[in-house]
Amino acid sequence: MTPQVPNLILTAEDLLLAFVLGALIGIERQWRQRTAGLRTNTLVAVGAAIFVDLALRMGGSAEAIRVVAYVVSGVGFLGAGTIMKEGANVRGLNTAATLWGSAAVGACAGAEQWLPAILAAGFVISANTLLRPVVNRINRAPLSETGTELNYTFSLIVPRGQEAALLDILSEKLETAGYPVRDLRMHPFGQSETEMHAILLPSSVDGEVLDRLSAQFSQMPQVRQAFWNQSAGE
Numbered sequence: 001m002t003p004q005v006p007n008l009i010l011t012a013e014d015l016l017l018a019f020v021l022g023a024l025i026g027i028e029r030q031w032r033q034r035t036a037g038l039r040t041n042t043l044v045a046v047g048a049a050i051f052v053d054l055a056l057r058m059g060g061s062a063e064a065i066r067v068v069a070y071v072v073s074g075v076g077f078l079g080a081g082t083i084m085k086e087g088a089n090v091r092g093l094n095t096a097a098t099l100w101g102s103a104a105v106g107a108c109a110g111a112e113q114w115l116p117a118i119l120a121a122g123f124v125i126s127a128n129t130l131l132r133p134v135v136n137r138i139n140r141a142p143l144s145e146t147g148t149e150l151n152y153t154f155s156l157i158v159p160r161g162q163e164a165a166l167l168d169i170l171s172e173k174l175e176t177a178g179y180p181v182r183d184l185r186m187h188p189f190g191q192s193e194t195e196m197h198a199i200l201l202p203s204s205v206d207g208e209v210l211d212r213l214s215a216q217f218s219q220m221p222q223v224r225q226a227f228w229n230q231s232a233g234e
Contacts, residue, residue: 010112011053018049018109021121022102028128029098035082036095044075044099045106052110068107075103098128152179152200154210156217157225163194166222170198173216177209193224 022045023038030037036044048071055067079096101124108117154174158166163186171181182201189195210228217226 007057011057014049014053014109014112015046017114017117018045018106021045021105021109021117025098025102025105025121025124025128028125029095034095034098035092036099041099041102044078044102045109048075048103048106049110052107053112056111064111068111071103071107072100075100094128098124101127151231152210152228153231154179154198154200154213154228155226156196156198156223157189157193158196158223160192160194162222163196166196170196170217173213174198174200177213179210 019042022042025045026036026038026041029041051067051071052064056064079099082095082099083092101120105117105121105124108114108120154170156166156170167184171184174181179200181198183199185197185199186194214226214228217223
């Protein structure tokens with residue numbers, strides 16, 4: 001048996017472990033029809049294992065550690081491709097984090113740290129399965145003003161060209177009511193109107209006061225619509 005054969009057997013064992021563990025992580029993702037599923041997570045784990053194993057064989061532990069750092073940054077770019085922003089919502093963060101976990105599992109396998117690789121895979125799978133009911137329960141719970149910082153936005157829809165005239169009036173009326181404006185945003189609404197959003201400073205807001213302000217603005221001839229809403233803070 002040539003000296004390379006034992007190394008080749010060890011490499012095969014490392015890659016097989018990365019393949020199996022990456023596939024186990026990917027099965028859960030594929031079952032839930034996520035962007036990165038069975039094949040992607042398996043390939044990420046195997047790819048990380050190949051790079052780390054190669055560095056370990058050629059340069060020893062120090063070189064393997066350096067390659068692990070490159071694997072982490074490289075998978076970061078791959079994960080960024082799965083993240084999509086749809087309006088105020090961001091999708092794909094969990095998928096990107098799972099890919100990162102698959103790469104970590106593969107890196108452990110490639111470095112012949114088999115027990116850490118198995119443990120890491122178990123924790124990644126557990127995070128995606130055992131914690132899901134907890135997340136769903138929290139998401140279904142109603143928002144509490146005392147436990148969650150809420151953002152309040154007062155909005156006007158006005159004809160184009162009326163924004164400047166209403167800007168000072170809007171700020172003055174809100175400040176008089178005790179709700180200073182933190183930020184003001186405007187964007188086109190339809191073909192001939194503008195939507196103005198006054199984002200209020202976080203505070204205890206009385207909905208009846210904002211309702212009265214909405215009614216006052218709605219009676220102004222240069223205002224097409226006035227309303228307010230609240231959303232959970234970041």
